[in-house]
Amino acid sequence: MSEQVTGAELLIEALKKNDLKNVYGVVGIPVTDLARMMQRSGMRYFGFRREDSAVNAAAASGFLTGKPGLALTVSAPGFLNGLVALGEATKNCFPVIMISGSSERHIIDLNRGDYEGLDQYNIAKPFCKAAYRVDRPEDMGLAVARAIRSAVSGRPGGVYLDLPADTIGALLDENIDPESTLIKEDDPAPQQRPSVEAVDKAVEVLKNAKKPLIILGKGASIAHAENEVRDFIETTKIPYLPMSMAKGLLPDDHESCVAAARSLSFSDADAIMLVGARLNWMLSHGEKFNPDAKLIQIDVDANEIDSNKKIAAPLVGDMKSVFNELTPAVKKAGIKASQDWLDALKAKKDENFAKMQKRLTTPRSPMGYYGALAPIKELIKKNPDTYLVSEGANTLDIGRNVIDIFKPRHRLDTGTWGVMGVGLGYAIGTAIETGKKVVCVEGDSAFGFDGMEIETICRLHLPITIVIFNNGGIYNGAEKDPAGSDPAPITLDAKGRYDKLAEAFGGLAYNVTTPEELDKALNEAFDAGKPAIINAVIDPALGKESGHIGNLNPKLGIKH
Numbered sequence: 172m173s174e175q176v177t178g179a180e181l182l183i184e185a186l187k188k189n190d191l192k193n194v195y196g197v198v199g200i201p202v203t204d205l206a207r208m209m210q211r212s213g214m215r216y217f218g219f220r221r222e223d224s225a226v227n228a229a230a231a232s233g234f235l236t237g238k239p240g241l242a243l244t245v246s247a248p249g250f251l252n253g254l255v256a257l258g259e260a261t262k263n264c265f266p267v268i269m270i271s272g273s274s275e276r277h278i279i280d281l282n283r284g285d286y287e288g289l290d291q292y293n294i295a296k297p298f299c300k301a302a303y304r305v306d307r308p309e310d311m312g313l314a315v316a317r318a319i320r321s322a323v324s325g326r327p328g329g330v331y332l333d334l335p336a337d338t339i340g341a342l343l344d345e346n347i348d349p350e351s352t353l354i355k356e357d358d359p360a361p362q363q364r365p366s367v368e369a370v371d372k373a374v375e376v377l378k379n380a381k382k383p384l385i386i387l388g389k390g391a392s393i394a395h396a397e398n399e400v401r402d403f404i405e406t407t408k409i410p411y412l413p414m415s416m417a418k419g420l421l422p423d424d425h426e427s428c429v430a431a432a433r434s435l436s437f438s439d440a441d442a443i444m445l446v447g448a449r450l451n452w453m454l455s456h457g458e459k460f461n462p463d464a465k466l467i468q469i470d471v472d473a474n475e476i477d478s479n480k481k482i483a484a485p486l487v488g489d490m491k492s493v494f495n496e497l498t499p500a501v502k503k504a505g506i507k508a509s510q511d512w513l514d515a516l517k518a519k520k521d522e523n524f525a526k527m528q529k530r531l532t533t534p535r536s537p538m539g540y541y542g543a544l545a546p547i548k549e550l551i552k553k554n555p556d557t558y559l560v561s562e563g564a565n566t567l568d569i570g571r572n573v574i575d576i577f578k579p580r581h582r583l584d585t586g587t588w589g590v591m592g593v594g595l596g597y598a599i600g601t602a603i604e605t606g607k608k609v610v611c612v613e614g615d616s617a618f619g620f621d622g623m624e625i626e627t628i629c630r631l632h633l634p635i636t637i638v639i640f641n642n643g644g645i646y647n648g649a650e651k652d653p654a655g656s657d658p659a660p661i662t663l664d665a666k667g668r669y670d671k672l673a674e675a676f677g678g679l680a681y682n683v684t685t686p687e688e689l690d691k692a693l694n695e696a697f698d699a700g701k702p703a704i705i706n707a708v709i710d711p712a713l714g715k716e717s718g719h720i721g722n723l724n725p726k727l728g729i730k731h
Contacts, residue, residue: 176343176349178305178308178338178339180208182334189355191238191268191315192214194209194242194243195226195232195600196218196244197218197222197245198218198245199249201272201273201336206243209243219596219599222252223256224256224595224621225243225253225256226269226596227600228242230263231596231604232603232604234393235580237395240265241270244270245271246291253269254294254298258329258588259586260328263389263586264326266322266323266329267328268322268329269332272339275335276335295331300329301331302332303318304334304335305333305338306335319359320359323360325472362491362492363488363492365486365496369485372483373500374504377501382439382442383440386411386412386413386445387414387447387448388414388449390471391420394471394491399494399498400421400446400490400494402494403497403498404425405427406501410436415582415586418575419579419582422577429520432520436516437461439461441461443461444466445466445469446490449470449478451479466484467486469497470486471488531544537709541569543686544569544573546689547610547638551577551610557607557610558598558608558609559576559610559612560601561613562584562591562593562594562612564614564646564715565646565714565715566613566614569718574612591616592621594637595611595618595621595624598611598637599628603633608634609635610635611638612640615639615641615642615663616645618637625676625678625702629678636696637703638707639706641709642711642714643662643667644662644663644711645662646715647711648711648714670682673703673704677702678703680704681696681703681706
């Protein structure tokens with residue numbers, strides 16, 4: 172750095188000192204030159220078409236690497252676009268730092284009507300884990316250090332960093348050594364060990380259980396605890412059921428995986444161990460569990476305990492530390508799942524696998540969801556290091572059951588909020604951070620939220636294959652307006668050629684109507700390693716209202 176430096180230079184050096192070098196963003200007043208400086212300093216800047224997609228890419232980076240992803244947005248409207256994704260990252264427990272330029276404080280605080288004026292700092296607070304505003308250039312290093320620790324410690328989440336324009340351009344006092352203002356964060360997420368008493372209580376619950384079950388949540392994926400999880404499961408033989416972003420912690424074809432016997436597992440298990448899984452709407456708040464089951468919960472956040480059900484044995488601590496204490500204890504106690512319980516679950520698995528196989532292989536015209544998902548399932552089975560990103564309603568729900576994942580953190584989807592429009596941002600962040608090929612499976616409605624990011628994908632030459640399940644509607648495209656005057660609320664254009672968007676920006680384009688055509692196009696695009704869109708035309712009559720969660724809709728007596 173030069174003798175007298177700007178706030179922008181100090182920010183960049185603070186980020187680089189903490190090995191944060193990839194930035195996802197949209198530029199404009201007052202951060203365009205900041206992005207240029209980042210790039211010229213050796214950082215990598217990736218420009219997007221909308222801020223929410225940029226923040227989603229940064230969130231995917233956080234999920235995959237365990238370090239905070241970085242996003243950059245302009246002020247006011249750009250900040251608000253990014254805030255949705257920042258809120259979702261916080262709900263999903265993805266570590267991410269969203270940096271936004273903002274208006275001058277003396278104008279905002281007196282409500283004098285600045286360009287894109289908004290009190291972003293205070294607006295952001297309810298939607299993220301922490302928010303900080305930097306008013307002096309000498310505080311840039313401290314702000315970055317605090318943001319990193321806030322993002323990754325305890326339960327990870329989103330952090331907002333507010334940079335007023337005058338702070339970005341302000342000069343550091345020449346009497347202050349620039350290097351002295353920078354902080355390298357050491358151990359920002361320190362271990363949290365459970366108590367001996369808590370471990371003993373969990374062991375006691377498992378010793379007395381005849382039908383134990385483990386539910387793996389994405390908290391175990393975020394913690395990179397796959398080795399510890401595998402050791403525990405293979406020691407005890409306790410069957411497990413993975414939530415969507417925990418798929419691949421152990422391969423989905425592992426003998427202890429009982430995803431295909433979900434209902435029986437929930438109804439019959441007499442002890443259920445939640446491993447980084449929250450008892451929220453995705454587990455029906457625990458209401459479908461055996462009412463007599465005793466619950467063990469491993470979570471880094473004590474506030475999660477007893478959130479919906481009484482937890483008989485809470486294990487509060489970071490995932491690796493908990494298993495480092497718990498696994499030796501269950502080995503010493505000789506805990507093993509009973510063969511009768513395992514046999515009952517296997518019988519149900521085999522029965523449901525046979526039903527699934529029939530769905531996947533039964534020909535139908537027009538093409539259905541299962542027929543279209545079968546080639547994707549086979550591609551990932553043959554190429555297990557492929558990353559899968561998925562969003563939609565029926566596309567997501569059915570795909571979760573059909574497509575097996577074999578490696579940890581190789582599946583990303585809409586997560587805790589169930590937000591549409593995350594797919595292409597997640598796919599871009601994944602391709603950049605891993606350097607691997609990505610298959611992005613989208614409903615036609617979901618693709619519409621962030622479809623222009625296909626230009627970003629093509630501009631960056633990323634190996635992302637997008638498969639769009641086009642049934643011409645939100646849920647399905649067969650509904651008609653009884654009055655006959657306008658398209659129905661869920662209707663989209665079933666004849667739309669989404670593949671042409673890829674062609675417009677130099678990518679590969681395919682339009683397919685059969686599983687055989689989809690299989691050929693998918694493998695060709697995958698092998699090419701170029702940006703591609705496959706427009707997969709499926710039956711407009713297929714697709715349930717809201718996918719698998721139609722029960723959440725109020726009953727208004729409307730006939731669909």
